[in-house]
Amino acid sequence: MAKRRFVYSFEGLEPTMDERGMPQLGGFGFSAHLERELAKISLQKKLPQHGFDNFQTIGRGIIIDCGLAPREGSSIITPYHFVPAQDEPSFLLHFIDVPGNACNLTIDSRQIESLRGEEYHNWVEYHPHNVDSHRQAYALFSLFAYWANTVDMVLRP
Numbered sequence: 001m002a003k004r005r006f007v008y009s010f011e012g013l014e015p016t017m018d019e020r021g022m023p024q025l026g027g028f029g030f031s032a033h034l035e036r037e038l039a040k041i042s043l044q045k046k047l048p049q050h051g052f053d054n055f056q057t058i059g060r061g062i063i064i065d066c067g068l069a070p071r072e073g074s075s076i077i078t079p080y081h082f083v084p085a086q087d088e089p090s091f092l093l094h095f096i097d098v099p100g101n102a103c104n105l106t107i108d109s110r111q112i113e114s115l116r117g118e119e120y121h122n123w124v125e126y127h128p129h130n131v132d133s134h135r136q137a138y139a140l141f142s143l144f145a146y147w148a149n150t151v152d153m154v155l156r157p
Contacts (some may be wrong), residue, residue, distance in 0.1 A: 009033045009123075010141065013036045015134070028126025028137040032105060032144050039124045040115050041155050042092035046085055054078045055150075059096075059143055066139040068099045079143055083112055091151050093126075098139045103130045107142045 009032075016027035017137075047055075059079030063069050069076045077097050082089035095106035111124045126144065131137050 007035050009150045013112045026130050029131040032125040032126040042151055043090050043115050045091045047089045047091050066135050093147050096143045098136050098137050101130050103136050117153050
């Protein structure tokens with residue numbers, strides 16, 4: 001039987017409710033934890049242009065499928081943003097954008113810097129910003145999972 005690796009996990013996927021039992025504005029946010037070893041490998045490897053383009057194409061499709069943008073006739077924001085490595089993007093995800101009021105999932109710059117040294121955690125954390133609906137949450141969840149699974153398969157076959 002193959003040994004299982006846990007590449008990422010999510011925390012706080014349930015919406016935060018107000019005193020009336022209604023979801024709070026920004027209450028659909030959640031945190032994503034990425035295995036530290038994969039984050040370090042991702043930061044060290046340059047993302048080729050075809051890989052960058054593929055992530056954006058698949059990402060835009062996820063945004064459309066989640067109902068956050070129409071299928072035709074509009075430009076969709078660039079969903080994936082990567083940490084630069086020597087003036088080119090690395091495989092390490094910096095943040096994911098989805099349509100909304102600055103709705104994203106992002107890694108703090110201190111966490112990125114910590115990847116260059118030793119740290120006691122075996123993961124890095126991505127934090128939410130302005131996640132106001134279940135559609136935005138599902139899009140961010142799907143985009144993160146797709147990126148993490150792809151990077152794990154490409155960089156650690």
